[in-house]
Amino acid sequence: EVAALQVGSLSYMGERTILSYRKKGGGDAQKVLAPVTAQALRDYLRTRGDLLDDMPLFVASDKGLQSARNLAQHTDTRIDDTVFLQVSPLSGRAIEKVVATYAKRAFGDNNGITVHSLRHTAAMKALEGGRTITEISDLLKHANTRVTAIYLHRMEGSGDAISAELGERY
Numbered sequence: 001e002v003a004a005l006q007v008g009s010l011s012y013m014g015e016r017t018i019l020s021y022r023k024k025g026g027g028d029a030q031k032v033l034a035p036v037t038a039q040a041l042r043d044y045l046r047t048r049g050d051l052l053d054d055m056p057l058f059v060a061s062d063k064g065l066q067s068a069r070n071l072a073q074h075t076d077t078r079i080d081d082t083v084f085l086q087v088s089p090l091s092g093r094a095i096e097k098v099v100a101t102y103a104k105r106a107f108g109d110n111n112g113i114t115v116h117s118l119r120h121t122a123a124m125k126a127l128e129g130g131r132t133i134t135e136i137s138d139l140l141k142h143a144n145t146r147v148t149a150i151y152l153h154r155m156e157g158s159g160d161a162i163s164a165e166l167g168e169r170y
Contacts, residue, residue, distance in 0.1 A: 003092045008053025010041065017041070023141050056089030127152055 001021050011018045017038035019031045033041070045051065096115055103113035119140060126136045137148035
């Protein structure tokens with residue numbers, strides 16, 4: 001879902017920033033962003049210059065550009081640096097690498113933190129914080145609460161030390 005976001009996925013209603021997106025199972029969703037998240041996105045977008053609504057929200061970095069240049073050396077592809085950094089979206093794999101890189105910096109090697117484990121952490125912390133299964137199901141964008149109940153049951157029995165450690169850190 002994150003990889004498919006575009007600049008136009010963000011809309012503004014007064015002080016509120018709303019993110020519209022397509023759920024992985026289909027269907028559209030909207031989420032009002034927390035003020036701190038909205039501000040971080042505004043700061044990030046200011047670094048990108050002039051943007052059109054159909055441009056990707058999150059794009060490859062200079063390191064991604066270098067990878068594309070290396071790939072282009074072995075193909076007939078021409079890379080335009082000024083365009084590449086504006087229109088080349090982060091792939092799902094690139095997002096996984098970003099999470100892995102920052103998890104390694106924070107927790108060292110072999111920490112077990114993945115994009116999916118962050119979902120587990122969010123769900124467990126919401127459960128520990130007294131949130132209802134309906135609220136957690138909405139957070140995880142599950143189609144129904146039965147899926148969430150199975151998901152939470154598996155996590156409760158797993159003794160997820162990573163979730164506990166991450167929860168303590170934030």
